[in-house]
Amino acid sequence: MGFWRSYLQFPVIYKIAIGFVLGIVAGLLVGPPIVAIKPLGDLFIRFLKMIVIPLVFITLVQGAASIDPKKLGLAGTLVIIIYIITSFIAVSIGLAIGLATHPGKGFTLPGVKPSTPKPVSFVQTALSWIPTNPIGAMAKFQVIPTIIFALLFGLALAFLRVSEDPRVKEAAEVTYKVFDASAEIMYKIVKFVLEIAPYGVFALIAVVIGKTGYSIFIPYLKLIGDEALAITIQIGVVYTTILLIARINPIKFFKAATEPMFTAFVTRSSSGTLPVTMRAADEKLGIDRGLYSFTLPLGATINMDGTAIYQGLVAIFAADIIGKHLTASQLATLATAAVMASVGTAGVPSAGLIMLTVTLTSVGLPLAVIPLIAGIDVILDMMRTMNNVTGDLAVTTATAKAFKLIDFSRGVWAEKK
Ligand code: ASP
Numbered sequence: 001m002g003f004w005r006s007y008l009q010f011p012v013i014y015k016i017a018i019g020f021v022l023g024i025v026a027g028l029l030v031g032p033p034i035v036a037i038k039p040l041g042d043l044f045i046r047f048l049k050m051i052v053i054p055l056v057f058i059t060l061v062q063g064a065a066s067i068d069p070k071k072l073g074l075a076g077t078l079v080i081i082i083y084i085i086t087s088f089i090a091v092s093i094g095l096a097i098g099l100a101t102h103p104g105k106g107f108t109l110p111g112v113k114p115s116t117p118k119p120v121s122f123v124q125t126a127l128s129w130i131p132t133n134p135i136g137a138m139a140k141f142q143v144i145p146t147i148i149f150a151l152l153f154g155l156a157l158a159f160l161r162v163s164e165d166p167r168v169k170e171a172a173e174v175t176y177k178v179f180d181a182s183a184e185i186m187y188k189i190v191k192f193v194l195e196i197a198p199y200g201v202f203a204l205i206a207v208v209i210g211k212t213g214y215s216i217f218i219p220y221l222k223l224i225g226d227e228a229l230a231i232t233i234q235i236g237v238v239y240t241t242i243l244l245i246a247r248i249n250p251i252k253f254f255k256a257a258t259e260p261m262f263t264a265f266v267t268r269s270s271s272g273t274l275p276v277t278m279r280a281a282d283e284k285l286g287i288d289r290g291l292y293s294f295t296l297p298l299g300a301t302i303n304m305d306g307t308a309i310y311q312g313l314v315a316i317f318a319a320d321i322i323g324k325h326l327t328a329s330q331l332a333t334l335a336t337a338a339v340m341a342s343v344g345t346a347g348v349p350s351a352g353l354i355m356l357t358v359t360l361t362s363v364g365l366p367l368a369v370i371p372l373i374a375g376i377d378v379i380l381d382m383m384r385t386m387n388n389v390t391g392d393l394a395v396t397t398a399t400a401k402a403f404k405l406i407d408f409s410r411g412v413w414a415e416k417k
Pocket of ligand 1: 268269270271304307345346347348349350351352353381384385388
């Protein structure tokens, strides 16, 4: 009993790390016959896939319905537009660095097949993201159409929640509560699946190492280095430029943002970091509550620039492994799919890993890289979550300045140098 309790209390990140290291050792010791334990890895992958559609649908409806539409206004709309633009910039940086360094080059996975390619052309692909049958889209595991329908559903629900008609308002409130509870249920299931992850990761990495030996380590290091570089550019250049355009002192901004950035790094959850981010917006940056109480929860739901970078990079990594050359049109599809995947990613640890299915299948890249990434996802997730949270706060601060929604007599602004 005592052992079981300490086992459960031991942080799952460490368990995954241990599973990963032991998997490497087992793979090196046993070699190719280790393939026998593959079903254990497949089990984990099946659980991951099981949660994608309900997780995306429920958490997006809940997130979109939590927004107060009365606060949308001009400033809120501008924030949404910049959120989308920065996500596209992020994925472009990720893809550019990926294409310049080819993190997966020279590594091959025996027996890996590309996933079934869906796209015809970029325009056709984009059109196909509007579901003609939303339930059919969910049943067929089409994540992007599911995201679009979920956002519409959630936004409509947000409007009904502030309806003048008491009957509609009450019904909407009940529906919202159902989604709120369902989102909590999904987070519990995610937690359960992550408890299996150490064993899944153990088996998957053991099988890879058993078949390929040491050759995976260089690609891993390259991928981590690429993500770190892309995130440094996104934060150091893109956000800094946005702040400078709004005539905000970036040094003061980053001073105020240190706490949420650090919290995001260690918790690997934008949603979990939200209270810390909001406090920084209020106490340290003096931003108007009417603005940040709308834009920060929205940002934690849809604005994930670090996740967009990661999706792009992993896609290039996957293309390298199967030696696939991506055309310009495929890159455009990939970029849009990566942004959509980042929008659909829940703000909880490793949710972006689950969403790789969306980006990879958009241009027929092999899903077999997901287990490979799972082993190092903790490191990648820390960095990208920090980027996600910084993006929300930087865009909110710049917009607040533009609309005179900052009180410069408070927080870091009032501090002497
Ligand atoms: N952990 C990230 C976040 O909460 C999401 C992801 O896995 O990409 O922002």
